[in-house]
Amino acid sequence: MSTPDPRQFDREQARRIEQQVTLQYRFAAGTYASRFFAALRDEGKILASRDREGNVMMPPRPVCGLSGLPMDEWVEVGPDGVLAGCTVVYVPFIDPMTGSQRPVPYGFGLVRLTGADTSIYHLLDETDPAKIGVGKRVEAVFKPAAERTGSLADIRHFRLLD
């Protein structure tokens, strides 16, 4: 059997069936993230997990991917750090947290917090590509205590120190 030649297809005949699917999720953050977010909200502290070999992982997690050991210690990291990667985004993009378009341009990057061996993505307060760069120092800017809800957005963004 051979299939029809797509170049012979009359595009006027193409039918598309439109559907809108809205799904609601409630992700259980788990033991480690819940503790992290409580410390962020209540104490303004950024906590990472550490194993007995001294590997410090952000985000905190039960097992270290490098050593395979349980991560049963907590250490405070940051609030300053360096950029391990960064960009300024210009293309309009739907924010999955709000379902609407995030205003562009905005900066974001991988932040290696002081004391941590790995990095997390977060927003930057800079939208000029010439002013950001790998190795630049940054610092977390927290929301006021009364506005914090226990999510990564309790850190409003990172501001450039250099």
Next chain:
Amino acid sequence: MSRVASAIVATGQTEHGRRLDTSMAELAREAIDRCLDSRGLSLQDVDAVVAGNMEMFEGIYLVDQLFVGALGAIGKPLYKLNTGGTVGASTALACYHLVASGRHERVLGVGFQKQSDGSTQAAITTVGDPVWERAVMAGAIGNFASMASTYIAESGVTPEQAAKVAVLARRNACRNPYAHLRMPDITVEQVLESEMLAYPIHRLDMCPSSDGACAILMAAEDVAGDLADRPAWVHSVATVHDQQYMGDSPKRLAVMRSLRGAAAKAYKLAGIDYPLRQLDVAEVYEPASYALLAMCENLGFCAMGDGGRLIDEGIITMEGQLPVNPSGGVLSTNPVGATAMIRVAEAASQVMGEAGEHQIEQVHRALATGYGGNAWTDMMILGDERPSR
């Protein structure tokens, strides 16, 4: 290693692009029919089917049930995989494992995606960790832009060198009748002047969103010679995973730990010490221009940090020492679930001498890679000599 030597004996691809003429199932079937028709075979000659698809793009999650007829699997074992961007290569590797283990003699693999059915951005968002990453990620583009910044800091590669990669891919694609973006007149200036999506990635530095499907037939040593004049024998495969989060690898795009680890394993099994000399062609899963150069470094085609030289000196062009992506690569065609299988099928076609206008002369060994998210790699090395077990 394996109980049975295995070879790819046939491949099939659809015309990739915006395929409003077909449904998802019809598209997959188009690739399957072309694969089997090329050898005068039918579905009766197939023992089992492996299907690869990244379901979040179309939002249809039981494609193995819904498309069982189109996939030619009624009454047969059908395995469905989703390993993200690597899924096409994972599917080819699964076909290999099913044959090499002695379980089946002829296994059909098919990778397919119909991105025009859904929202690419929304689908990419679902691959981010909901607690830690989704709030700030900007889809594939922002992620690759951030990775490119790391690679630039390490290697000093320039926007012009990246743009040359984008040009090479779209010009190579002009010789590939299945490719989505074929741009014979594209210039470095056009790439650099195209819209900035996320610094330093311009629109023409990125792969497109395509509809498309690809199929391969993997056969055991006893039947491979009957099915193809020049089978593409599997010399080695490797899969390596890294840690899960985007920020876990210290120099994410510069030092690709999973790609390096998989290359080390696959080269060792295939007896390759000098990939630039011992490989005749490579089909590399490059989602952005910068990524190709970084990947070539990590695959050992040049020293680390020296990727810019590969494009400046023409080493990876069709006429160069090691042609990379004569098909036009992912930069020209990206139906995600099929993309990494296209790498495998193109490498196999090169070994079989059936790549048509983009055939490289005298291909004895070919490399194909798949790279998912950032954290894992599937790889296959194919050759014209039947390997010892």
